[in-house]
Amino acid sequence: MKLTMIAGGPCSSGDDKCGNGDCPTVFATDRSGMLAVQGYDVEHLTPEGESVVMIPEDVLREAARARGWL
Template sequence: MIAGGPCGPSGDEDKCGNGDCPTIFTTNLPGLLAVQGYTTDRTTPDGEAIVTIPESLLREAVRALGR
């Protein structure tokens, strides 16, 4: 995990009520990140999904990667 994760006491309980907020994970594939987020209603090919993540979370991930 490089950004996000369990919600703290000030987490958005409407979206993160289960304690898991959007998160970005590293993978074993160079240059690819796994993103946990909120699903959308757009259709995708089997095995793919589009998720939304807060812009601040992506910026946090970029900082964590040193870029």
């Protein structure tokens, strides 16, 4: 699957909320209508092959602007 970063991504030196230089990110995918999200692990039982992650609210807003939704 091809991923294209549309929000979040590598953190600047003063804005590393996660402490490892690679912040939560929202990606466009090559699947119509689908986005991919990199975020913080959450303990929540999900079906096999699925995950729930947390991302900062501002990253989701940035992704919505990048997609022209706001």
